[in-house]
Amino acid sequence: MLLEEYNFKREVMDAPGPVLVDFWAAWCGPCRAMNPVLTAIAREFKVCKVNTETNPQLAAKFDVSAIPLLLIFRNGRVVRRYEGVTNEATLRADLTALAGS
Numbered sequence: 001m002l003l004e005e006y007n008f009k010r011e012v013m014d015a016p017g018p019v020l021v022d023f024w025a026a027w028c029g030p031c032r033a034m035n036p037v038l039t040a041i042a043r044e045f046k047v048c049k050v051n052t053e054t055n056p057q058l059a060a061k062f063d064v065s066a067i068p069l070l071l072i073f074r075n076g077r078v079v080r081r082y083e084g085v086t087n088e089a090t091l092r093a094d095l096t097a098l099a100g101s
Helices: 005-013 029-041 056-061 088-100
Strands: 020-022 044-052 069-074 079-083
Touching: 005 020, 005 044, 005 056, 020 029, 029 044, 029 056, 029 088, 079 088
Parallel strands: 020 044
Antiparallel strands: 020 069, 069 079
16 A cells, blocks of 8 residues: 555554555665565555655655665554565564564
């Protein structure tokens, strides 16, 4: 799901379980490399994407200085932060642990 400022609170901050948010840009090669991983994870967990080019205010709010930046939110708070390409097993393990706790 693509997020904009108007739906970020509803989809991420108010969500009951963990939500993985990908901050990305179309020109970013590593961001494109993460797409298959995020698609696979989205079959089991909520995954949202924020285009940093069209949503600079959200990028600034979460101190995005490099992309891809992956944030896992739980109960409206950032509980995990990954900069750069991150493997699926790491993301899946953290999401599973956070979903169960």
